[in-house]
Amino acid sequence: MAKRQKVLVLYLKFPSLEAEVISWATFDGTGKKLHMTGDSDEPPYPTGLDALLDGWRLFQSSQAIPEYPGQEFRTSYLKHEFFFEKLEEGDF
């Protein structure tokens, strides 16, 4: 049996897993489903904690980086990023 990785990326309203999901992306290494930009208007989970409760393993989260002096009001990318994975076994 081979193993394949599924990746779920959640962007949260504030930097804690109990926060509401505001953006999300899924990449399915099993090839069962092709996810793409704009494919769902509702998040897969209401919060990051709900993803953990459903078996997703957190493997990376964004760091808190102090705003650069003079650039405190510059807004840019979404800040609170959490990467999760699930490994799936099967004949791929």
Place this chain on the structure above:
Amino acid sequence: MPKLLTTEQMAEFASSGCLFFEELIDEQTNKEFLDDIGHTSVENVESVQTYFDNIKSTSSIPRIPAGTPLKDSYPKNSPLEKILKNEVVDGAIKSLVGSNPLVDHQALHLTFPTKYFKGANQRQMSQQNHQDSTIDPRSTFDIQVFYFPTEVTKEMGGTRYHPGTHLRVVNEFGIAKYQNIKGQKSIVCKPGTVGIFHNGLWHGAGVNFSEEIRYMFKVRLQPTEKQELLWDPEKKYKPLPNRALYWSDEVKEVTINDILMKSYPWQEADTNRLDKINVVKFWRLLTGHKKMDVDYWLTRIENELY
């Protein structure tokens, strides 16, 4: 006579980064535009490339060197001249980028149905989210006029966009990893609809699962003058006085300040406050009221006594 935008529409643009005018262009002009680009039934379209090449070789859409004044860009009475001279479009352009904007570029976006991808053995994917061009930290802004000559149904995908993202400075496809963003919208519209985007608005082309080709024509315009009170030449706009914060009475009337302070579902709890501050800064530039504020966001942090 151009119909200049109202202060409410300007505030909506400052907050969301976009404006829409549904079914604005008349049926005859839509037909002239489609005839000009050689629009045909999808059965007659052999491949994506041949169709696109044919449009480029036969349509009257001119090649416009970047930086050409808009007024010198399109032949008189051509469909695009009529669309851009429509009193509402003309008024919106004058309100946002002034009387003598330059054409940065124009593009015809075609989004093809599934069968063309199957035929070419390609994966049919939507376009990822992006901000056009490159990192743009200016206070000056450009606009992108989007014209939809045919109906766009939900199945056809539509241009996806994210209201309120225009003041976030990012590097083009650096936002491509955000597959879905709460509050995302797609332009589903009737023929003749025109949308106007701030150049910073995050967007992407949706995937077309219909049987028809989706069309969108875009012109990016750059101002040559300061974008201050262009919609209000008599300079009647006056900022509203401060209102009580938190411990306040319920007010049902929606004011300009309420439009400016709108929150969007994708905003983080912390950065949402910076987004509001940036809208106030943008509104200061648009109105020329350099000390104006909404809900004390800037006055509070400008009270530096040391």
